[in-house]
Amino acid sequence: MAHTATVTTIEPGELKQRLADDELTIIDVRTPAEFESVHIRGSYNVPLPLLSEHTHDLADRLGGRVVLVCQSGVRAGQAQDRLSSVGVSSAEVLAGGISAFESAGGTVVRGAQRWAMDRQVRMVAGSLVLAGFVGSKVIHPRVGLLAGAIGAGLTYSALSNSCAMAAALSKMPWNRTEVSPTYENTIRSIPVAPQAVTARAA
Known part of the structure; x- marks a missing residue:
């Protein structure tokens, strides 16, 4: 049986309060179409398959507070497990996903509407x-x-x-978007956190 790490979550209300934190990085692991339909402003769309393929590369850019988002929390939990396996222990899963965040009064960006x-x-x-x-x-x-x-x-x-x-x-x-996330246009667009630079130097 595959090992599954304990999921560490953050409640939607707490995330709302943290959004102004410059050290916070929000990674949305849903498909590009789902992300285009609705997402948290300032979040980065790194679909789970892309994250799985480039886990080490993404981990090298992360530091401080990281929140993983999906529709319900399942895919974000899988992403947390993958990041944990390469040493990223600070990532938290948004409890209840994007729907719970919106229901809690969180501000979201809307685009072309599709089913989750x-x-x-x-x-x-x-x-x-x-x-x-x-x-x-x-x-x-x-x-x-x-x-x-x-x-x-x-x-x-x-x-x-x-x-x-x-x-x-x-x-x-109907699930395709004009631009598909890739390593070059997505993961490399995430600023390298100062903590990540310090960790590599150490």
Whole structure:
């Protein structure tokens, strides 16, 4: 079984009070489309797959207070685990995600509106299960295997803490943005924190 670090969280109300802190870095690990729809002003969009690929590079730029944001806290927790594995112990997960922050009165920036990725996954998975059930009654009993396959996929997703369906949906046309985050245009745009420079020098 994969090791999962204890998640350290920060409440939305506390983050609201910290936003004026110059030493605070907010990393949003959602997809570019989700980030474009709504995000905390001043946050950096480093999608979880990009963060996973360049964890050391990102860690070299971080210091002081770091808050990780996603839709509900799950992906941010995974990002915290990855950063912790390379020595970044100061990162906190926004409890309840961007939705909780907005509900607490936090100011957000809005753009083109899209469904959050977890909502898209629920919609597609639910539709396929329903289609499998109806198909097994109307077309052929074997069509019901579709529902079983989706159930198995969701079970594996929970056990492995990953989601192939979300990865596939993120590539759909409605989830694409004009600019896709890369190491060059995203991670390198994050200012190197003074604490990170001091740590490297030591």
